[in-house]
Amino acid sequence: MNGLINVLKPPGITSHAVVLSLRRLFRVQKIGHTGTLDPGAAGVLPICVGQGTRVAEYLVNKPKSYRAEMTFGITTETHDAGGKVLKRLPGVKLERARVEEVLQDFIGEIKQVPPMTSALHYRGKRLYKLAREGKTVDRRARKVHIYEIKLIRFDGELPYPRLLCDITCSKGTYVRSLCADIGEKLGCGAFLSFLVRTASGPFQLSVSYTLEEIKDRYERQDFSFLLPIDYALEEFPALIVKEKAVPHVLNGQPLAPAGIMGGVGKSDRPLVVRLYAPDGSLLALGNYRCSKNGEWYYKPQKVFCLLHQNI
Structure with a gap:
C-alpha cells in the first residue's frame, strides 16, 4: 500500500x-x-x-489552519483545558474592539517558547515526559509565522469571556501558547478551551x-x-518522460531534454519537477542540474517505482 x-x-x-x-x-x-x-x-x-x-x-x-476557542480570565499550567488551573479572574470585562486590536499584534513573525507539555526533544527525551516527572528545563524561543487570525465569534458578557477564531500559521506554532500570550497582553490571562485542525497543507x-x-x-x-x-506534490510542475527514457529514470539516471515529451523552453526550467511515465504513473521527483559545458538535465532524487498503482 x-x-x-x-x-x-x-x-x-x-x-x-x-x-x-x-x-x-x-x-x-x-x-x-x-x-x-x-x-x-x-x-x-x-x-x-x-x-x-x-x-x-x-x-x-x-501551513496549518485551526479553529480555536480562547477562554479569558483563566490561566492553566499547560495553556489548555487539560492543565491545572493556576488563576481565575471572574468578571473580566473585554471590549471586542480591544480584542481585535490585540489579535492584529500577533499577525506576522513572532517568537514562541515551546511549552513543557510539547513533544519536542530535550537531550533525547520528550518535554512532556520531563513535565510528568515534575521537571522544567530552559527552552529557547522559536520564530513562527501567524498568517491570519480571523474572529468568528466573541462572547464578552460571560463571566469568563470567550473568543472563537480561525488561525492560519506556520509549522511549529503552538496555538495554546498563542492563546496564553494573547491573554497576557490583554491583562487577564487565557487558555485554549477548544481546538480542531481544519487544514494541513x-x-x-x-x-x-x-x-x-x-x-x-x-x-x-x-x-x-x-x-x-x-497529492502532496502539486506545487511542483509536471513533465512527461518519453517511454524509452522511463527505465533510465527508474534507475536514477539523469534525464536529458531529449527524454522529455513536449520539450522545455529556455526560460522555463523549474528547479524541482514531477516526472511521469506516458501512462500517467508517477516515476520520480527530479532536480534541475547544469553541467560545466552548459548542458542541463533533471537528476531523479526520489524514485517511487509504483508500478502504475498506489495500492
Missing part, C-alpha cells in the same frame, strides 16, 4: 496512537504522520503509507476520514480513502 490518508483524529488520543492503529490494520511498517496534533485536539492528521513516507518532508513545512477537514470509516472501507477492499502520493 502506497499513498496518503487524510485522517480525522479524534480528541483524547495521540497522533502516534493513530499511526499504530493504522499500522496494525494495514499490516505495514512504513507509515507515519506529518506533524503532531495534541492529544486533546481533533482534526486533520495527514498519514503517509509505504512510499508515501518519502514525501512527508514536503507536507511537514506547509492541501488536506482539508471536510474530506477527512475517521479511523472507523477507514477500517470499514479497508475491510471491504474500498481504497477510496487512499490519496495518490503526488
Whole structure:
C-alpha cells in the first residue's frame, strides 16, 4: 500500500496512537504522520503509507489552519483545558474592539517558547515526559509565522469571556501558547478551551476520514480513502518522460531534454519537477542540474517505482 490518508483524529488520543492503529490494520511498517496534533485536539492528521513516507518532508513545512476557542480570565499550567488551573479572574470585562486590536499584534513573525507539555526533544527525551516527572528545563524561543487570525465569534458578557477564531500559521506554532500570550497582553490571562485542525497543507477537514470509516472501507477492499502520493506534490510542475527514457529514470539516471515529451523552453526550467511515465504513473521527483559545458538535465532524487498503482 502506497499513498496518503487524510485522517480525522479524534480528541483524547495521540497522533502516534493513530499511526499504530493504522499500522496494525494495514499490516505495514512504513507509515507515519506529518506533524503532531495534541492529544486533546481533533482534526486533520495527514498519514503517509509505504512510499508515501518519502514525501512527508514536503507536507511537514506547509501551513496549518485551526479553529480555536480562547477562554479569558483563566490561566492553566499547560495553556489548555487539560492543565491545572493556576488563576481565575471572574468578571473580566473585554471590549471586542480591544480584542481585535490585540489579535492584529500577533499577525506576522513572532517568537514562541515551546511549552513543557510539547513533544519536542530535550537531550533525547520528550518535554512532556520531563513535565510528568515534575521537571522544567530552559527552552529557547522559536520564530513562527501567524498568517491570519480571523474572529468568528466573541462572547464578552460571560463571566469568563470567550473568543472563537480561525488561525492560519506556520509549522511549529503552538496555538495554546498563542492563546496564553494573547491573554497576557490583554491583562487577564487565557487558555485554549477548544481546538480542531481544519487544514494541513492541501488536506482539508471536510474530506477527512475517521479511523472507523477507514477500517470499514479497508475491510471491504474500498481504497477510496487512499490519496495518490503526488497529492502532496502539486506545487511542483509536471513533465512527461518519453517511454524509452522511463527505465533510465527508474534507475536514477539523469534525464536529458531529449527524454522529455513536449520539450522545455529556455526560460522555463523549474528547479524541482514531477516526472511521469506516458501512462500517467508517477516515476520520480527530479532536480534541475547544469553541467560545466552548459548542458542541463533533471537528476531523479526520489524514485517511487509504483508500478502504475498506489495500492
